[in-house]
Amino acid sequence: MTTKYIKQAAQAIKNGKLVVFPTETVYGIGANALDAQAVLQIFAAKGRPADNPLIVHIANLKQLSQITQGELCEIERGLIERFWPGPLTLILPKAADVPDAVTAGLTTVAVRMPDHEVAQNLILEAGTPVAAPSANISGRPSPTSDQDLDPRLLEKVEVVIPAGKTKFGLESTVVQVKEEKIHILRPGAITEEDLLEIAPVFIPNPDTSTSPASPGMKYRHYAPDSKLILFEYDDQNHFITKMQEYLREHNSSRIGVICAEEFIYQFPEAGRVVSLGHLKSPPTIASSLFQVLNSLDAFKQEVFLVHGVPEQGLGKAIMNRMRKAVGKN
Ligand code: TXA
Numbered sequence: 628m629t630t631k632y633i634k635q636a637a638q639a640i641k642n643g644k645l646v647v648f649p650t651e652t653v654y655g656i657g658a659n660a661l662d663a664q665a666v667l668q669i670f671a672a673k674g675r676p677a678d679n680p681l682i683v684h685i686a687n688l689k690q691l692s693q694i695t696q697g698e699l700c701e702i703e704r705g706l707i708e709r710f711w712p713g714p715l716t717l718i719l720p721k722a723a724d725v726p727d728a729v730t731a732g733l734t735t736v737a738v739r740m741p742d743h744e745v746a747q748n749l750i751l752e753a754g755t756p757v758a759a760p761s762a763n764i765s766g767r768p769s770p771t772s773d774q775d776l777d778p779r780l781l782e783k784v785e786v787v788i789p790a791g792k793t794k795f796g797l798e799s800t801v802v803q804v805k806e807e808k809i810h811i812l813r814p815g816a817i818t819e820e821d822l823l824e825i826a827p828v829f830i831p832n833p834d835t836s837t838s839p840a841s842p843g844m845k846y847r848h849y850a851p852d853s854k855l856i857l858f859e860y861d862d863q864n865h866f867i868t869k870m871q872e873y874l875r876e877h878n879s880s881r882i883g884v885i886c887a888e889e890f891i892y893q894f895p896e897a898g899r900v901v902s903l904g905h906l907k908s909p910p911t912i913a914s915s916l917f918q919v920l921n922s923l924d925a926f927k928q929e930v931f932l933v934h935g936v937p938e939q940g941l942g943k944a945i946m947n948r949m950r951k952a953v954g955k956n
């Protein structure tokens with residue numbers, strides 16, 4: 628069945644149309660990366676600002692040399708050997724053939740090789756690198772299951788390849804190697820600790836950096852319609868007391884709580900309690916965060932309270948997405 632969808636989707640890409648396909652991180656909405664007209668349709672379908680460049684997905688290193696120019700440095704080669712295929716996006720000098728529509732006029736292009744059989748076969752069958760952002764309307768949570776795809780977006784695509792839940796549920800880590808250091812432009816499924824195996828890591832401060840590290844980072848993101856209040860994590864678990872106080876002081880039956888599995892019995896008065904996965908296991912939280920955010924509006928609560936997680940390992944990417952979802956930077 629999937630083979631049939633892949634064939635149809637590959638043909639649609641060759642014809643300059645849009646497709647939705649799974650990757651190991653989130654679903655992508657893709658088009659032929661070398662066809663400017665096709666790529667512009669992605670921006671229109673998502674309502675994406677034109678100054679936010681796209682990631683180009685490749686299936687092999689031959690396609691890497693098709694869209695980039697110059698020699699890779701030792702650190703870049705190390706990253707590719709260690710993490711590709713996988714959820715790591717590299718920023719590299721772009722080849723002339725890559726349209727400005729893809730890179731928002733930048734001289735660099737974002738590239739990754741997804742670790743998902745369907746995505747790889749689609750790219751191979753289409754015979755071209757595939758430009759694809761996450762398959763959500765701009766500003767909304769990314770889809771981590773075909774069940775969460777937005778009908779308003781699906782109207783605009785030719786073929787959807789359904790493949791259940793994605794593995795990581797959080798987007799790729801975007802990095803650029805500069806002066807012998809790995810700069811993390813967007814935290815993601817590959818952690819700082821993972822990258823340190825290859826070279827020193829630098830995290831640009833978006834507040835002091837003159838140009839936004841990764842153009843997309845300046846926009847509000849991942850937000851459901853439901854109002855969200857974030858209680859920052861502290862290891863004394865004070866955040867639980869603060870959430871309980873909030874419930875006591877407000878009409879708690881209209882208030883939802885999103886919390887780690889370990890705490891679901893702490894909020895009996897809440898109108899709805901949604902589990903985020905196990906605090907002890909950050910991958911379970913990473914893989915359910917967007918699914919939870921995508922499910923909230925159906926519960927029709929006045930507001931949802933959510934607590935943070937320790938900012939270590941995957942916790943950094945989780946907190947980056949949570950803060951954006953509640954409208955903080
Ligand atoms: O896991 C993922 O990365 C998913 C799947 C579909 O591959 N894709 C994804 O794409 O998250 P998107 O468009 O939602 O995010 C791309 C990020 C944005 O923050 C964008 O600004 C940044 O990559 N980016 C793209 N090209 C860039 C460039 N040349 N320089 C710096 N940042 C760039």
Ligand code: MG
Pocket residue numbers: 760761769
């Ligand atoms: Mg996105």
